[in-house]
Amino acid sequence: MDERIFPxxxxxxxxxxxxxxxxxxxxxxxPECKDTGTIFRINSTYMDVTDQPFKDRQEGTCLADLLSQWNYWCWYMNHGPADLPKPLLFFKEKENPLESFLFCLYGFGMRASAAYRISMMPFILLMTSHRLMALWTCRDPIWPDAVNKVSVFEPDDPFNEPSGSTPIGWAETAHALDRNEYPEGDKKDMQSWSGETDPAANALLWEKDIPPKH
Structure with a gap:
């Protein structure tokens, strides 16, 4: 709970x-650790992320993704970036209208059929317009000096991503996936997990307030 919201x-x-x-x-x-589309940048000092809303999916699947995402963030905080799976993609830090459209388009599925995308196009365009309005009416964050000082990372940091041939944004990542140059759905099993092995079934236990066994 953010105490600033409930003083x-x-x-x-x-x-x-x-x-x-x-x-x-x-x-x-x-049971698994993976990113579900939250990353702008990763290095040895910090992880720049954005949270994603809940999506209408099969019951238990959305929560399963959120739990896997929680494992991903906690793994970074506890162990660093060395053994993290590749994120779903690296978002562009400066988003243009095309990237906004692709953000909404691929939000309905990276591998959705053309027929499905065409049928959903009115909703995709509506979401794109709302996203663009949000981007055009916001400003870049202004960080306190103390935050800027602790956010400095070494230029030769081996874990600084995206860099080199790593794709950035939806378009580059989709093409890299088609060329098998970037892993799709990269994840790792949590070796210390001893509870329900199916992520969706585990999520249903959380929904029913049944504490999972670790």
Missing amino acids: LEIGRPIPEWNLRHRLPIDKPVS
């Missing part, structure tokens, strides 16, 4: 009923 709750103990819903940061919450 009256600052300093108060977490209710016992709410403890069941808090995700741990020192142990896995699902």
Whole structure:
């Protein structure tokens, strides 16, 4: 919980009923670790990410992705970038209208059929217009000096990505996938996990407030 949103709750103990819903940061919450489309940049100092909304998918699948994403972020915080799977893609830090359109288009599935995309085009164009309006009416973040100082990374950092031949953005990544030059759906199994091995079934346990076994 962000205490800035609920200032009256600052300093108060977490209710016992709410403890069941808090995700741990020192142990896995699902059997796999993967990124689901949140990354701008990774290096040895920080990971620049954006959170993605819930999507209408088969029951349990969306939460399964969120739990895998939580494992991904926690793995980076606890172990660094060395053994992280490749992200779904690296977003462009300066997004143009084409990239906004592709963001919304591929949000309905990286491998969706042409017929499906055509049928969804009115919704895709509507989402694109809303995204463009949001981008055009916002400004670049202004970080305090203290944040800028701790965000400096070495120019020769071996984990600085995207760099070299790594694709950036939806268009480059889609072409790289077609050429088998970038892994699709890269992930890793959580070796310390001893609970439900199926990610969707594990997510359903979380939905039912049944604490998973680690």
